[in-house]
Amino acid sequence: MAGARPPRFLLVFDFDETIVDENSDDSVVRGRALPEQLRQSPPEGSYNEHMQRVLTFLGEQGMRAGDFRAVYENIPLSPGMAELFQFLSKHHELFELILISDANMFGIEAKLRAAGARSLFRKIFSNPASFDRRGFLTLGPYHSHKCLQCPANMCKRKILTEYLAERAQEEVEFQRVFYVGDGANDFCPSGTLTAADVAFPRKGYPMHRLIQEMQEKQPGAFQAAVVPWESAAEVARYLQELLRRKC
Numbered sequence: 001m002a003g004a005r006p007p008r009f010l011l012v013f014d015f016d017e018t019i020v021d022e023n024s025d026d027s028v029v030r031g032r033a034l035p036e037q038l039r040q041s042p043p044e045g046s047y048n049e050h051m052q053r054v055l056t057f058l059g060e061q062g063m064r065a066g067d068f069r070a071v072y073e074n075i076p077l078s079p080g081m082a083e084l085f086q087f088l089s090k091h092h093e094l095f096e097l098i099l100i101s102d103a104n105m106f107g108i109e110a111k112l113r114a115a116g117a118r119s120l121f122r123k124i125f126s127n128p129a130s131f132d133r134r135g136f137l138t139l140g141p142y143h144s145h146k147c148l149q150c151p152a153n154m155c156k157r158k159i160l161t162e163y164l165a166e167r168a169q170e171e172v173e174f175q176r177v178f179y180v181g182d183g184a185n186d187f188c189p190s191g192t193l194t195a196a197d198v199a200f201p202r203k204g205y206p207m208h209r210l211i212q213e214m215q216e217k218q219p220g221a222f223q224a225a226v227v228p229w230e231s232a233a234e235v236a237r238y239l240q241e242l243l244r245r246k247c
Helices: 024-029 047-060 065-073 081-090 105-114 156-169 184-190 206-217 232-246
Strands: 009-013 095-100 121-125 129-131 137-139 176-181 198-201
Touching: 009 156, 024 047, 024 065, 024 105, 047 137, 065 105, 081 232, 095 156, 105 121, 105 129, 121 156, 156 184, 176 184, 176 232, 184 198, 184 206, 198 206, 198 232
Parallel strands: 009 095, 009 176, 095 121, 176 198
Antiparallel strands: 129 137
């Protein structure tokens, strides 16, 4: 008996301020008095190490797994995201979903499960996070890379490029790639998209501004179609229209 048809489209999501409407790192410290050295912005490129220190401090203040889980579960989804997830669940055979985030695995998994959306994602790429013998949430870097645009712990372009190569080896090649994000670190991978693909930057956020700047300075250099969104329902409507036209 022949296997199921491979999905036609790859949909890549960011997490913070894309799937959820906040930066989850901000959410875990809200209402807690951090010492002065942890309140200061970390030097360029060392945010992951900064968050390792923040999480150690929170552990010392008594935060444990249940406390962190409750915080992550209660972060609100971005406007329209539940509607987009509902659409993707209905058309799961057409779309393969992955998530690439500079947050952490524990928080992402907790939120997606609470939202009933974990099963939508084939793979999640994020910084490793687990609880040590003290019960402290510990964080590590995802990988190392040579990209000069990205923080030392994660280059989303490298992750996406390697994922597409791996799927191609498994004889899964996508007709189109869709990228839904908001941050400066989403601009780097969106630069790999082709003219057949679509970038969905959150309107007015860094990814959107960087794409606009490139389009002004180097017309044609950014190849993908650009569809800014304020509500993820707009992404769902775009994909619905795409399916309608192809039917």
